[in-house]
Amino acid sequence: MTNKDMGFQLTILGSSSATPAHGRHPSSQVLRCNNDYFLIDCGEGTQMQLHRYGIKRTLINHIFISHLHGDHFYGLIGLISSFNLLKRSSPLHIYAAADLEKMIQVQLELTDCKLVFELHFHTILMEHAIIFESKELQIETIPLSHRIACLGFVVREKLGERKINKTQTDRYQIPVTALAAIKKGEDYTNTKGTVIGNSLLTTDPNPVKSFAYISDTLFLPEIVPHIQGVDLLYHEATFGNDRILRAFETFHSTAEQAATIAKNASVKQLIIGHFSAKYSSDDLPILLAEAKAVFENTNLAEEGLLIEI
Amino acid sequence: MTNKDMGFQLTILGSSSATPAHGRHPSSQVLRCNNDYFLIDCGEGTQMQLHRYGIKRTLINHIFISHLHGDHFYGLIGLISSFNLLKRSSPLHIYAAADLEKMIQVQLELTDCKLVFELHFHTILMEHAIIFESKELQIETIPLSHRIACLGFVVREKLGERKINKTQTDRYQIPVTALAAIKKGEDYTNTKGTVIGNSLLTTDPNPVKSFAYISDTLFLPEIVPHIQGVDLLYHEATFGNDRILRAFETFHSTAEQAATIAKNASVKQLIIGHFSAKYSSDDLPILLAEAKAVFENTNLAEEGLLIEI
Numbered sequence: 001m002t003n004k005d006m007g008f009q010l011t012i013l014g015s016s017s018a019t020p021a022h023g024r025h026p027s028s029q030v031l032r033c034n035n036d037y038f039l040i041d042c043g044e045g046t047q048m049q050l051h052r053y054g055i056k057r058t059l060i061n062h063i064f065i066s067h068l069h070g071d072h073f074y075g076l077i078g079l080i081s082s083f084n085l086l087k088r089s090s091p092l093h094i095y096a097a098a099d100l101e102k103m104i105q106v107q108l109e110l111t112d113c114k115l116v117f118e119l120h121f122h123t124i125l126m127e128h129a130i131i132f133e134s135k136e137l138q139i140e141t142i143p144l145s146h147r148i149a150c151l152g153f154v155v156r157e158k159l160g161e162r163k164i165n166k167t168q169t170d171r172y173q174i175p176v177t178a179l180a181a182i183k184k185g186e187d188y189t190n191t192k193g194t195v196i197g198n199s200l201l202t203t204d205p206n207p208v209k210s211f212a213y214i215s216d217t218l219f220l221p222e223i224v225p226h227i228q229g230v231d232l233l234y235h236e237a238t239f240g241n242d243r244i245l246r247a248f249e250t251f252h253s254t255a256e257q258a259a260t261i262a263k264n265a266s267v268k269q270l271i272i273g274h275f276s277a278k279y280s281s282d283d284l285p286i287l288l289a290e291a292k293a294v295f296e297n298t299n300l301a302e303e304g305l306l307i308e309i
Numbered sequence: 310m311t312n313k314d315m316g317f318q319l320t321i322l323g324s325s326s327a328t329p330a331h332g333r334h335p336s337s338q339v340l341r342c343n344n345d346y347f348l349i350d351c352g353e354g355t356q357m358q359l360h361r362y363g364i365k366r367t368l369i370n371h372i373f374i375s376h377l378h379g380d381h382f383y384g385l386i387g388l389i390s391s392f393n394l395l396k397r398s399s400p401l402h403i404y405a406a407a408d409l410e411k412m413i414q415v416q417l418e419l420t421d422c423k424l425v426f427e428l429h430f431h432t433i434l435m436e437h438a439i440i441f442e443s444k445e446l447q448i449e450t451i452p453l454s455h456r457i458a459c460l461g462f463v464v465r466e467k468l469g470e471r472k473i474n475k476t477q478t479d480r481y482q483i484p485v486t487a488l489a490a491i492k493k494g495e496d497y498t499n500t501k502g503t504v505i506g507n508s509l510l511t512t513d514p515n516p517v518k519s520f521a522y523i524s525d526t527l528f529l530p531e532i533v534p535h536i537q538g539v540d541l542l543y544h545e546a547t548f549g550n551d552r553i554l555r556a557f558e559t560f561h562s563t564a565e566q567a568a569t570i571a572k573n574a575s576v577k578q579l580i581i582g583h584f585s586a587k588y589s590s591d592d593l594p595i596l597l598a599e600a601k602a603v604f605e606n607t608n609l610a611e612e613g614l615l616i617e618i
Contacts, residue, residue, distance in 0.1 A: 019394045020357050026387075044387040045354035048329050068420050070390045074383075078335075078353040081379045085328045099419040106415045110408040111377050112457060148421060 007034035008157070008209045008309040010232060012273065013049040015301040017238045017252075018071040020044075021277035025303055026071035029234070030055055031155060031211055033137055039063040040153060040213050046075035047082055053304050058088060062132065064139070065096035066215030067150035073100060077107050084115055091118035095131055097149055098123045124151060128226070142226045144217035146251045152214040154227060162202035172196050209309050212267070216274065218248065219257035224265045231309045233262050234301065237272035240279070240287045255287035259294035273301025316343035317466070317518045317618040319541060321582065322358040324610040326547045326561075327380040329353075330586035334612055335380035338543070339364055340464060340520055342446055348372040349462060349522050355384035356391055362613050367397060371441065373448070374405035375524035376459035382409060386416050393424055400427035404440055406458055407432045433460060437535070451535045453526035455560045461523040463536060471511035481505050518618050521576070525583065527557065528566040533574045540618045542571050543610065546581035549588070549596045561585075564596040568603035582610025 009032045014025035026043025030050070037059040039046070050057050057079065065073045073096070083092060094100070101121040108115065124131050124141055126149045132139040135158070142152035161183035169179070174196075178188055188196045212227040214235040227233060235258035239247040247254050253261075255272050262270035272291055275284060284300050291298040299305070318341045323334035335352025339359070346368040348355070359366050366388065374382045382405070392401060403409070410430040417424065433440050433450055435458045441448035444467070451461035470492035478488070483505075487497055497505045521536040523544040536542060544567035548556040556563050562570075564581050571579040581600055584593060593609050600607040608614070 019391050020360065020387075023357075023360065025357060044384065045357055048332075048334060048354055051329065051332065070387060070416070070420055070422070074387045074390075075353065078379060078383045081383075082328050103416050103419055107379070107412050110412055111379055113379070 007032055008211075010211060010234070010271075010307045010309060011053055011055060012271070012301045012303060012305040012307075013046055013053065014041075014043045015273040015275060015303060016043075016071070017236075017274045017276050018069060019277040020071075022280050023303075024275065025049055026074070027066075027215070027274060028075065029213070029301075030060070033155065033157070033209075036062070036134070036136075038139070038155070041066055041072040041215065042075040042079060043071050044074040044078075047079045049303065053306075057082065058086065058090075061090060061092060063092070063094045063096075064131075064153050064213075065094065065100060066144075066152065066213070067146060067148055068097050068099055069148065069216065072215065076100070077104055080104065080108075080115075080119065081111075081113060083117060084113060088117040091120055093120045093122060095122045095124050126151065140226075142212075142214070142223050144215060144223070145220050146216045146218070150216050152212060152217070152223065152227075154210065154212045154230065156210040156230075157208040159208050160205040162198065162205055165201055165203055168201050172201065174201065211309060214258075214261070216251065217253060218251045219253050219260070221261070221264065224261060227261075227265045227267065229266050229268075231268045232271065232307060233265065233267040233269070234271045234273060235261055236274035237287055237291065238274050238276050240283070241290055243276070243278065255291040256294055259291035259298055262291075262295040262298070268297065269307070270295055270298040271301050271305075271307065272298060275301075316341055317520075319520060319543070319580075319616045319618060320362055320364060321580070321610045321612060321614040321616075322355055322362065323350075323352045324582040324584060324612060325352075325380070326545075326583045326585050327378065328586040329380075331589050332612075333584065334358055335383070336375075336524070336583060337384065338522070338610075339369070342464065342466070342518075345371070345443070345445070347448070347464070350375055350381040350524065351384045351388060352380050353383040353387075356388045358612065362615075366391065367395065370399060370401060372401070372403045372405075373440075373462050373522075374403065374409060375453075375461065375522070376455060376457055377406050377408055378457065378525065381524065385409070386413055389413065389417075389424075389428065390420075390422060392426060393422060397426040400429055402429045402431060404431045404433050435460065449535075451521075451523070451532050453524060453532070454529050455525045455527070459525050461521060461526070461532065461536075463519065463521045463539065465519040465539075466517040468517050469514040471507065471514055474510055474512055477510050481510065483510065520618060523567075523570070525560065526562060527560045528562050528569070530570070530573065533570060536570075536574045536576065538575050538577075540577045541580065541616060542574065542576040542578070543580045543582060544570055545583035546596055546600065547583050547585045549592070550599055552585070552587065564600040565603055568600035568607055571600075571604040571607070577606065578616070579604055579607040580610050580614075580616065581607060584610075 013028035016024035238252035322337035325333035547561035
């Protein structure tokens with residue numbers, strides 16, 4: 001396994017829905033993509049959960065908040081305050097609905113907290129959009145259907161460069177100066193005018209990895225094309241089939257509905273979470289069974305669970 | 310031990326100063342006084358800590374916030390939100406500086422949270438005042454010396470009624486109708502005009518219990534008269550003697566200073582807490598030793614510690 005392969009991991013920090021119960025914590029997870037750590041939702045206690053599971057707070061430069069229900073962001077102000085006390089120097093980027101900035105600013109002002117680092121709020125809207133892009137990956141939003149504006153996030157690695165087949169480039173005496181273009185997929189034309197096809201000189205790049213985070217939502221088949229084939233899908237499953245009406249009324253999904261989305265999108269693996277306080281730890285295997293009946297490769301989110309993608 | 314005796318208990322929910330570290334949580338503790346549960350400070354994660362230590366959230370009707378640094382109140386909005394989701398019916402009373410209400414209201418408005426229970430904010434000022442009074446006890450404020458307005462709280466049980474000595478009231482043939490006045494300390498005059506002294510008919514009431522919470526403060530000997538002789542003193546001890554200058558600069562106390570206050574006030578027992586992130590669990594025995602050198606009956610606050618008063 002290369003370093004790059006080792007670097008795409010999801011850690012669950014909270015698996016609870018709005019009322020934390022049974023020792024579960026509100027929503028938060030960290031996606032590690034090589035050297036980048038993306039915090040996705042930040043429920044109350046996230047900074048303590050990061051410590052518990054050995055993730056250094058200061059590695060986080062980007063935080064994505066799916067929607068403005070407290071169980072998805074009440075931990076943010078504490079994390080920002082701690083960053084300040086720790087004299088963070090690198091900028092912090094928060095991607096969320098506009099009102100979050102108001103709430104954070106009011107608290108910073110009234111607690112007389114002057115930030116020593118740059119805090120950038122990026123407003124995200126109820127639309128499909130690429131909201132983050134780096135050399136390695138991009139993150140896009142998916143509008144969901146909840147009681148308030150709510151977004152899912154899809155993280156996709158970009159296809160890397162083609163890999164040089166050294167035996168072949170030696171054989172065809174390709175100069176070093178030509179390799180950059182060949183890695184990008186170009187053919188090589190030698191000094192005699194002979195064209196050497198790229199496929200003779202390279203092999204395919206590493207497969208790209210992808211992760212989708214589907215936060216609070218009613219069962220929403222429209223999202224399927226946007227998460228098609230992702231390696232890992234986290235989908236909320238607040239309720240089981242015993243409370244399907246309640247799921248409908250509160251704009252949440254059941255475990256079976258989450259699995260139906262996973263199946264229709266042909267994802268590789270499904271994690272369900274955001275469990276209602278109605279379910280104790282003993283009840284969760286029922287939700288898991290209901291999901292597995294539709295999509296076998298399903299697991300329950302639980303605090304500290306680390307999934308290699 | 311009577312039921313009444315059993316009911317005066319302090320549970321530590323958080324022992325950390327502003328930056329939670331080493332698995333410690335920000336400030337919060339619950340004082341049980343018979344059937345009343347008083348939450349004192351409410352750092353991030355308090356509602357999860359209440360669950361962890363088996364204290365039913367809904368028993369809490371009164372919350373006291375010492376000052377508006379986030380590590381003392383960031384857990385409040387989550388607790389209020391959970392009370393709402395649990396369809397709390399009894400009123401909740403919060404005693405804090407006025408700006409806290411603004412911060413909470415902004416968050417409730419922008420998260421579209423309409424409370425189903427009465428939330429009463431009681432503004433507390435930088436002065437000595439009785440801010441809570443019931444049949445059984447009273448709570449008063451003590452101004453402290455921190456970087457922002459900060460208050461300590463002293464909880465004192467009221468002296469109960471005198472106890473009837475049944476052998477004596479039978480002997481003197483005291484009618485039942487006279488007992489209420491005798492319990493209040495009055496003498497009894499019988500039909501012949503003979504006065505029977507109260508001390509013949511009663512014994513002393515149960516001793517009153519008392520607890521003082523001294524939140525973030527510079528070493529402040531002025532508080533001593535106000536906490537004189539309390540059964541239990543919690544005093545912040547953010548630093549050890551190795552960082553006495555840092556304590557001074559940041560308006561905090563050292564363990565030795567906390568113990569000096571305890572000694573001068575002749576309290577019965579001292580708990581120190583609010584430890585800086587600079588100190589790992591391995592370092593805390595040093596702080597404890599520094600305190601014990603001055604005041605022997607000292608213990609370290611730690612999450613889940615329950616102290617019978």
